[in-house]
Amino acid sequence: MKRRESRIAQAIPDAQLEPVVHTAARRIGRVLGWCVIVASPLAVIVGLVVLRPSAPAEALRSEQPLEGREPQGWAEMYVRSWLSANRDDSAGLEAFYPAGMKSTRAVGTQIPVDTSTLSVVSPRPGAWSVMVAANILVQQPDGRHRARLACAEVSLVGGAEGYVAASLPAPVACPRTLAAVDLDYPEAAELNGPIGQSVHGFLAAYLVGRGELNRYIAPGASIGAIVPPLYAEVQLLELRTHEPFEPGQAARPLDGTEVHVAARAWGYDALGQVTTIDYAFTLVARAGRWEVSRIDPAPLLAGAPPAGE
Numbered sequence: 001m002k003r004r005e006s007r008i009a010q011a012i013p014d015a016q017l018e019p020v021v022h023t024a025a026r027r028i029g030r031v032l033g034w035c036v037i038v039a040s041p042l043a044v045i046v047g048l049v050v051l052r053p054s055a056p057a058e059a060l061r062s063e064q065p066l067e068g069r070e071p072q073g074w075a076e077m078y079v080r081s082w083l084s085a086n087r088d089d090s091a092g093l094e095a096f097y098p099a100g101m102k103s104t105r106a107v108g109t110q111i112p113v114d115t116s117t118l119s120v121v122s123p124r125p126g127a128w129s130v131m132v133a134a135n136i137l138v139q140q141p142d143g144r145h146r147a148r149l150a151c152a153e154v155s156l157v158g159g160a161e162g163y164v165a166a167s168l169p170a171p172v173a174c175p176r177t178l179a180a181v182d183l184d185y186p187e188a189a190e191l192n193g194p195i196g197q198s199v200h201g202f203l204a205a206y207l208v209g210r211g212e213l214n215r216y217i218a219p220g221a222s223i224g225a226i227v228p229p230l231y232a233e234v235q236l237l238e239l240r241t242h243e244p245f246e247p248g249q250a251a252r253p254l255d256g257t258e259v260h261v262a263a264r265a266w267g268y269d270a271l272g273q274v275t276t277i278d279y280a281f282t283l284v285a286r287a288g289r290w291e292v293s294r295i296d297p298a299p300l301l302a303g304a305p306p307a308g309e
Helices: 002-011 014-051 057-062 072-084 194-208
Strands: 110-124 127-139 145-159 162-165 170-172 233-241 258-268 274-286 289-295
Touching (some): 072 110, 072 127, 110 145, 194 274, 194 289
Antiparallel strands (some): 110 127, 145 162, 145 170, 258 274
16 A cells, blocks of 8 residues: 555655545445455355355265165065954054955964065066065964974065055065084083083173173173173083093183083073073183183084184
8 A cells, every 4th residue: 555655656746645545445444344344245155165064975975865775674564464464453564565355364363473575676667576574373283383494485665655555465485494513612611610600600790690791701892781681590501612631621721712612501581481591602721711702603613713713
């Protein structure tokens, strides 16, 4: 501004300098004022755009259409309704298959307990063939109910707006059961020995809630007790190990020694009823005792190396 006034002063006589300077200053001030006025909304808009929190990815995904999603849950509910239908109640079958079905079964003669999807095939866009397995309680001639496994093929059509069954479920053969596998725990361990005591103490704390669980698990093991407890009591029935031990060796293990264990136990509920349970464990030695480092996701199979080897 001062430089500009100096140039003006050199070009104009002294008598006219003051009015000219004031006039120029007013014009420059008006220009700057308009710049501020025009820039203010732009600055606000830019700030809103820059500072606006980005939408979470989950929210964006939730707004996407449902097309292409496989209707396993809908197929399972359809099979349950089909199996539950009786002469007094259609079990809401029309919600899945508008044509409906008139069942002649007596009430309670067939009770679906659980269902699970085994396979999903899409023969063409918007159509699915879903294989569903169901556990059923079927009434016998003596009036008792016996569990039975059944499988059915379900044909569904639809998409984002919903689904409809093209026909009633078709019973099909379930996958066959293969021959029993051989586990790789060749050594019998004493139930009252050092490994057995650690396993029993762990099961009592884990399943019954009796005792401090941390006493039986290795540092860093991410194992928490089942809450509320499943059983009122637990009894260890059988204990086998993958690794062999010399007599007395298991009672004085070196720190860091691992042993893979298969355990079978009885769990007693509050009514005294028994459930037989199996566990596969990895135990590690620390300070002269055995601690559970993990519950193995599957037991060791004969001919297969232990996990991590």
